[in-house]
Amino acid sequence: MSQQKPVEYVSAAPEVKAVFDDIKATRGVPDVNNFWKYIAQHPPTLERTWGSLKDIMADGALDPLVKELIYVAVSVTNNCGYCVASHTAGARRAGMTDEMFGELLAVVGMANETNRLAVGYRVPIDPAFE
Amino acid sequence: MSQQKPVEYVSAAPEVKAVFDDIKATRGVPDVNNFWKYIAQHPPTLERTWGSLKDIMADGALDPLVKELIYVAVSVTNNCGYCVASHTAGARRAGMTDEMFGELLAVVGMANETNRLAVGYRVPIDPAFE
Amino acid sequence: MSQQKPVEYVSAAPEVKAVFDDIKATRGVPDVNNFWKYIAQHPPTLERTWGSLKDIMADGALDPLVKELIYVAVSVTNNCGYCVASHTAGARRAGMTDEMFGELLAVVGMANETNRLAVGYRVPIDPAFE
Amino acid sequence: MSQQKPVEYVSAAPEVKAVFDDIKATRGVPDVNNFWKYIAQHPPTLERTWGSLKDIMADGALDPLVKELIYVAVSVTNNCGYCVASHTAGARRAGMTDEMFGELLAVVGMANETNRLAVGYRVPIDPAFE
Amino acid sequence: MSQQKPVEYVSAAPEVKAVFDDIKATRGVPDVNNFWKYIAQHPPTLERTWGSLKDIMADGALDPLVKELIYVAVSVTNNCGYCVASHTAGARRAGMTDEMFGELLAVVGMANETNRLAVGYRVPIDPAFE
Amino acid sequence: MSQQKPVEYVSAAPEVKAVFDDIKATRGVPDVNNFWKYIAQHPPTLERTWGSLKDIMADGALDPLVKELIYVAVSVTNNCGYCVASHTAGARRAGMTDEMFGELLAVVGMANETNRLAVGYRVPIDPAFE
CATH class of the missing domain: 1.20.1290.10 (AhpD-like)
Known part of the structure; x- marks a missing residue:
């Protein structure tokens, strides 16, 4: 079909x-x-x-490795299996080490956690951030 | 209440x-x-x-600026207003320039687009990525 | 408009x-x-x-308080401001204490974190869970 | 289990x-x-x-084909594999051509991209849209 | 800041x-x-x-109104306030009536519900959809 | 790779x-x-x-079964296949019956639907919920 x-x-x-x-x-x-x-x-x-x-x-203000790390972060957050596989491979080709990968996922996991804490506690934006 | x-x-x-x-x-x-x-x-x-x-x-295998960029990428993808505001400020304190910010959002936007193309076209993972 | x-x-x-x-x-x-x-x-x-x-x-196999907690968990994960506000109020009316609310958000935050670790590390499902 | x-x-x-x-x-x-x-x-x-x-x-104010296209759009955005497969099939039965499918996914991808640009740049709602 | x-x-x-x-x-x-x-x-x-x-x-295989409806569907699913406001206005300019809007949101809501039922019940894809 | x-x-x-x-x-x-x-x-x-x-x-203000139900609710909403499988098994070990599971998914589905209706209709928060 x-x-x-x-x-x-x-x-x-x-x-x-x-x-x-x-x-x-x-x-x-x-x-x-x-x-x-x-x-x-x-x-x-x-x-x-x-x-x-x-x-x-x-290559620009951000180098290709950093861009691939960002791509993996978004793909993991969206739970896109194909994208996680292909961009993890892309990041490794661009120089990502095992240690970088471990830290990347730690940040991604933490950001997903604190995003929900901010929403759940309905935290108002500080004037300094406006 | x-x-x-x-x-x-x-x-x-x-x-x-x-x-x-x-x-x-x-x-x-x-x-x-x-x-x-x-x-x-x-x-x-x-x-x-x-x-x-x-x-x-x-600071680790990834430096604090890169970690803040990843944090912004996740927060934008999750549409967390507080988190976007606070971590964009954090990234600027860590050295993010206007040009870096523009490239960061371009990558985040593109990743969100291609994530859905991969899902919609039901792309199978290449053996090389397994 | x-x-x-x-x-x-x-x-x-x-x-x-x-x-x-x-x-x-x-x-x-x-x-x-x-x-x-x-x-x-x-x-x-x-x-x-x-x-x-x-x-x-x-009221059913799950009581109304538990159902409201689940509703808040989903609303926080989806970042729906209206729904977080209205169902947090609903959960309090159904008996949610401050301590329960704190634990609820802790679980929601943690689940959002480990969801991404599972995706990022591409963890295969254990045979025991199939 | x-x-x-x-x-x-x-x-x-x-x-x-x-x-x-x-x-x-x-x-x-x-x-x-x-x-x-x-x-x-x-x-x-x-x-x-x-x-x-x-x-x-x-069939109503929107015809069944349009409703199936909307269903696919949501399912792709949520990354629901089963739903993408079943509603893509449903849309084809309702008359979706290859060209329509290509345009549908192009719109879905673009919307996911610009949604994040709007969030990342923290764009305020125009008075005309209120 | x-x-x-x-x-x-x-x-x-x-x-x-x-x-x-x-x-x-x-x-x-x-x-x-x-x-x-x-x-x-x-x-x-x-x-x-x-x-x-x-x-x-x-205008293509899909007309501009249908494309705007799809855009609204994605924006609502992603909970992007700016995008919902601007594309709802865009859809109205393209001819969306109140009745169409009501049906659009009904489909979007239903798709978001059944997407989760499919995931929660871990429904395998029917051979006919492969 | x-x-x-x-x-x-x-x-x-x-x-x-x-x-x-x-x-x-x-x-x-x-x-x-x-x-x-x-x-x-x-x-x-x-x-x-x-x-x-x-x-x-x-075990705390919320008991382990309720916490596992919340974990499943988040995992289903995020569409994390591994997490749905492992935490559904965890919830069953903690005492979840078939009837509880059916009600849990019904609430999760409904919450995902009404979250989008609230966003699509741009419902303002009632003063009583502030």
């Missing part, structure tokens, strides 16, 4: 192939991962998503 | 005062912010939360 | 009045709270929601 | 059978899907949920 | 003015709403977000 | 063994479940999490 299927390079339309080629060249990988193959079912989403991601994750 | 009220230093029990004193000394601030005053209504929560937070946010 | 407005008893349609009357009689209160006045803009939603809530929150 | 088991028609209590029969007749299907078999473990939940769903998803 | 401030047209940089002009022309409005003024603090986010939104919300 | 692996007792460091021993003794079980084995990859997280959980889940 479900019609979601990955788009493989050999049978892809030219505009999809072009995006796949750019992903492979930018990342220096032989093939794109499943995320790209699945969203390629809707080429405008593929093109826009890759274009945005390439810009956003590039 | 609501009975949540901040606990002020002058009227606090000794074990609450001790935690407030440690927060002020650790952070070099003249008073604790509302979060601590509200959760002080339940002293075991105050003590445990401060103890955990102090350990987790200390 | 927004057209959400509370429906007050005096100007309500008969089927809305009937629900308001039942809420007031069931709870022994002189007026319904804002939640009911706002969803009364769509009478089928008012009728269905009150009918379901009345059944679900009635 | 887990005791969740599907309730099959042949061994179901009469009030469960009656709901199953109504689902099958309403939808023109030979059997109910797993969702109904599992919640049938608590007959009041089965009866109330089917009663509400049947009313809410009926 | 917080440094988030809206960027007003008169004092905006040329690339920001260009985006504001395009928003105003596309929507036929005299000024952009707060969302755009706040994210304009980071011009690359403004440009990318507007570019994506303009593409995604355009 | 992923390096998450469970830490087994025989090969664990002394401080990890000490925590595992305390979990086993406190719960009267022959082995710890996967959650503890996975977070043991970061010993400070293991020690802190167990210390907090042991305190929070102990």
Whole structure:
């Protein structure tokens, strides 16, 4: 019933192939991962998503490792299994050590806890933070 | 009807005062912010939360600025108004510039978008990520 | 621009009045709270929601206080300000003490933390839990 | 340890059978899907949920296809695997094309992104929207 | 402490003015709403977000009203106050009636309920949905 | 690529063994479940999490069964598969019957529904709840 299927390079339309080629060249990988193959079912989403991601994750005021750590933090908070797996791998490629990973998850867990304490106790924002 | 009220230093029990004193000394601030005053209504929560937070946010494999950025990422994803305000302020104190803040939110927004694309397209995890 | 407005008893349609009357009689209160006045803009939603809530929150295998604690736990996790305020008040009416409230939020906070640790570490379900 | 088991028609209590029969007749299907078999473990939940769903998803000011698209949007945002699978199938039965599905997920992804930008930048509500 | 401030047209940089002009022309409005003024603090986010939104919300296989309804559904599920206010207004401009709005929220509420029933009962995906 | 692996007792460091021993003794079980084995990859997280959980889940103003019900409510709302499985098992060990479980999920589902109705209708907090 479900019609979601990955788009493989050999049978892809030219505009999809072009995006796949750019992903492979930018990342220096032989093939794109499943995320790209699945969203390629809707080429405008593929093109826009890759274009945005390439810009956003590039080295800037924050370095790529920090950006991947933030990506993992969001993905864990949203409980997205695919995203946790792929961005944890991405963070390791960018230099994340076991110790960094342990600290990352500790911060993510703590933030999720204190977020709820702030909501449950209905804490008003301090004037200094406005 | 609501009975949540901040606990002020002058009227606090000794074990609450001790935690407030440690927060002020650790952070070099003249008073604790509302979060601590509200959760002080339940002293075991105050003590445990401060103890955990102090350990987790200390300098380690990840530096304090990176930890605050991660905290903001989680708080934005959870839509916790108090937490976004207080940890954005905390990140700025730790050195976050306007440009870093702009990139942080760009990554958080993008991660929230691609998390849903991965879920909606039901993307299976690549063997390389297992 | 927004057209959400509370429906007050005096100007309500008969089927809305009937629900308001039942809420007031069931709870022994002189007026319904804002939640009911706002969803009364769509009478089928008012009728269905009150009918379901009345059944679900009635004394059963779980007593009304425990049900209100669970309601607060969900509302805090979802960060719904109105719901936290109204169900905290409801839990207090049902007998929640300050100490119970403190323990409730401690459990909610901890559950939100360990939920993310389980996701971040990608913990597989133990055979004993299947 | 887990005791969740599907309730099959042949061994179901009469009030469960009656709901199953109504689902099958309403939808023109030979059997109910797993969702109904599992919640049938608590007959009041089965009866109330089917009663509400049947009313809410009926043709009205919004047609059934639009309602299924909204259902998918919520399920993707909540990351509910079962719900994404079943309501994507439901939307296709109601007429959703591949192109509609691609646009649906694009909107869902974008909304999740801009929701976080609005929260992160702490955007105040415009007077025109109040 | 917080440094988030809206960027007003008169004092905006040329690339920001260009985006504001395009928003105003596309929507036929005299000024952009707060969302755009706040994210304009980071011009690359403004440009990318507007570019994506303009593409995604355009008339396509789904019409603009349906897209706005989906946007409201996601924003309500995420509990984003600003987004609920602005996209409810947007949906009304696109033709949403009171009755449509009532049905929209009924579906959103129901989907959020059944999403949790599916998770709580740990319902396995039917083979027909794979 | 992923390096998450469970830490087994025989090969664990002394401080990890000490925590595992305390979990086993406190719960009267022959082995710890996967959650503890996975977070043991970061010993400070293991020690802190167990210390907090042991305190929070102990008998107090709320009894252990009620605390487990709250834990399940949060885990279902967050859609954490591991946590739903492990805490449903925990609640059953603490005395949860099938009927209690049915009522628990009914409340959790309803709370998730009304949370969104309150947000969608933008219901202002009643003065009585402030």
